[in-house]
Amino acid sequence: MIRNVLPIAVLLGSVVACTTMPPPGADAGATGPCNADNASWAVGQAATPEVVERARAGSNSRDVRVIEPGQAVTMDHRPDRLNIDVNERGAITGLRCG
Numbered sequence: 001m002i003r004n005v006l007p008i009a010v011l012l013g014s015v016v017a018c019t020t021m022p023p024p025g026a027d028a029g030a031t032g033p034c035n036a037d038n039a040s041w042a043v044g045q046a047a048t049p050e051v052v053e054r055a056r057a058g059s060n061s062r063d064v065r066v067i068e069p070g071q072a073v074t075m076d077h078r079p080d081r082l083n084i085d086v087n088e089r090g091a092i093t094g095l096r097c098g
Contacts, residue, residue, distance in 0.1 A: 032080030034061040034097035039082065042095060047086045055095065056082055 039055035047066050056064040061082040067073055069088055077098045085094040 032060060032062050034059050034080055034082050036082060036095040036097050039095050042084070042092050045092055047084060047090050047092050051092070052084060055084060055092075059095070059097070061097070 036059055039059040041058075042051055042055040045051050052064055052066060059082045062080040063078065064082040064084060065073070066084045066086055068086055073083075079097060081098060083096050083098060084092055085096075087093050
């Protein structure tokens with residue numbers, strides 16, 4: 001039983017970490033451009049949806065993406081987007097705009 005639960009939990013964690021935040025309508029207060037320094041408090045914390053949303057709002061970003069190690073991402077620069085880097089355990093290791 002436990003052998004079936006672990007892969008499912010890992011898969012769900014990966015899917016959650018790869019989603020783009022915020023939900024529709026949540027960016028109404030963001031005026032951009034992003035300021036990642038305002039969200040530096042999040043480094044070391046788990047990238048839960050609540051922490052990711054608080055970091056997005058605190059950085060004044062319209063959009064946010066969580067980037068896992070080795071994950072392919074587009075290289076387009078968006079000054080209103082916060083990029084959150086996480087380690088393999090889902091802890092936030094860095095934040096940057098773009």
